[in-house]
Amino acid sequence: MEILDHMALLGPLDWAAAGAIIAAWFVIGWMIEHPGAKRPSVTVLMSGRRRDxxxxxxxRDPRIFDSQILASLRQGTSFFASTCLLAVGGVLALAGNTEPLRGVAVEMTEMAVPVLVFQLKLALVAxxxxxxxxxFVWANRVFGYCAVLMAAVPNDPEDPTAYPLAAQAAELNxxxxxxxxxxxxxxxxxxxxxxxxxxxxALMIATAVVVWVVWSREFASLPRSILLGDDA
Incomplete structure (x- = not known):
């Protein structure tokens, strides 16, 4: 009952803002991965380049260059996975140590906001x-699958299995x-x-800013213009 009382301190605007950021996350992701044919995203354009x-x-002979590229991609996924793990640990540590949160509550509001409210807000971040x-972990593993499949591609372009295997490697990539x-x-x-x-x-404003940043990088960025220029 006490938990329900504390959650009641989150008003309708709080729940609306939380729902909005989650909905925006799904919608912008769908737009990026399923854009219209007339306005492809950078993700879709790069998919074509990966097939190329x-x-x-x-x-290509030798294929050292390709292995170096794939190794670099896997290092990127490993770096971000490690960063996320550290960030999750930091959020959980902050949520577990209530004293800093109490200080924030006192400074930001005139009333004593229960720490549970801030913990719920941090839970969304987590x-x-x-x-x-x-x-990131799954991306790293799939890049590993791609590496194995690339190693299975015959060195002879005349081999009938060469291009089909390369096409499978492209899809995994x-x-x-x-x-x-x-x-x-x-x-x-x-x-x-x-x-x-x-x-x-503040959450609604931040959601709008994040959506704009993500959208602009996929649909209105210089890299996208360069990729479209290559197609011309």
């Missing part, structure tokens, strides 16, 4: 960070990249979710 990479890979960690991008988006939204500590209006 595997086609060239079949005829959810985003946990999702990001899982996406794309799936790994998609999960990597999902992890990055979750990190962006985790940063935005921190604004909830300042109140629901």
């Amino acid at each position: 990479w595997m086609k060239v890979f079949v005829t 959810v985003f960070l946990t999702n990001a960690f899982l996406k 794309i799936r790994a990249a998609i999960n990597f991008n999902r992890g990055l988006r979750a990190m962006y939204f985790a940063l935005g979710a921190l604004a909830w500590l300042l109140g629901p209006f």
Whole structure:
């Protein structure tokens, strides 16, 4: 009953703001991964380039360059996974140590806000960070699958299995990249979710900023213009 009483301190605006950031996370992700044919996202454009990479890979000799690229991609996923793990630990440590949260509550409000309210708000941040960690870990593993499949591609371009295997490697590479991008988006939204500590209006503003940043990088960035220029 006490927990319900504490949760009641989160007003309708708080729940609306929390629902808005979660909905925005899903919607922007769907828009990026399923854009219209007339306005492709950077993710979709890069998927085409990854398929081109595997086609060239079949005829490249030696293939050291390709292995170095894949190793670099896996290092990136490992770095971000480690970063997320540290961030989750920091959030959990802050949620477990109630004294700093009590100090924040006293400074920001005139009333004594229960620490549980701040812990609930930090839980949203932890959810985003946990999702990001899982996406990065899975991306790293799928990049590993891709590496094995690339190693299985015959060195002879005339081999009938060469291009089909390379095409499978390309699709695994794309799936790994998609999960990597999902992890990055979750990190962006985790940063935005921190604004909830300042109140629901701050969270709504932060959500709008994060959506704009993510959208602009996929649909209105210089890299996208460069990729489209290559197609011209």
